[in-house]
Amino acid sequence: VPEFIEGKHDEKIIELVEKLKGLNEPIFIRPLNEMNGDWDPWCAWFYGKDTDLYIKAWQHIVTLMREHGGDKLQFVWNPHDRSYPDFNWNSPHMYYPGDDYVDWVGLTGYNNGTSHPGDIWREFDSIYKPVYIDYLKRYSIKPFMITEFSSNEVGGDKGKWIQDGFKFLAQNYPNIKIAVWFDGQDGLWEYQIESSERAFSAFREGIRNPGFAKNTTTK
Secondary structure, X not given: OHHHHOOOOHHHHHHHXXXXXXXOOOEEEOOOOOOOEOOOOOOHHHOOOOHHHHHHHHHHHHXXXXXXXXXXXXXXXXXXXXXXXXXXXXXXXXXXXXXXXXXXXXXXXXXXXXXXXXXXXXXXXXHHHHHHHHHHHHHOOOOEEEEEEEEOOOOOOHHHHHHHHHHHHHHHOOOEEEEEEOOOEEOOEEOOOOOOHXXXXXXXXXXXXXXXXXXOOOO
């Protein structure tokens, strides 16, 4: 984080933006995501618990990329739904860089299942409803995006989790405009769409929900 503020990575950032200019599509950029988790080096845990430094780094990156990348870049600010460590200074809202520097607000939460000691099965609504309500109070002028979500296969009924999640997304979360499924195995966490036939079938049926066809564009 201090290196971003000092401009030590400006050359690489500009080089990246110059390459992105060739893509004739909107581009979502998610810098320094899940900053309230100590698995990432930009968590304030690693630089004096000073979230203001994160904000300065984010603002520097966004300003630089906008200057060189034009208006097709969309910046997604994206905490995790749970903070580690869970203290007030590490609240996701302490990291918010300001409306002028954020285009989309990202939500990320996983049902980890019970593959590891301490993991618990969490239903879709128990993950996203509290975060959604909280964020609407704070960032309602911004569109929301679920940047990563998935369910483990171990510990419950993944097919039903997917069915419920897709139904709730279509009906109960109007400010969530985009949702991105994390499709892969992460250690013992089986997040793949095809981790079982039941999960795959539920996913295939879920994306056919007519609620997802509202206000979309097709080519």
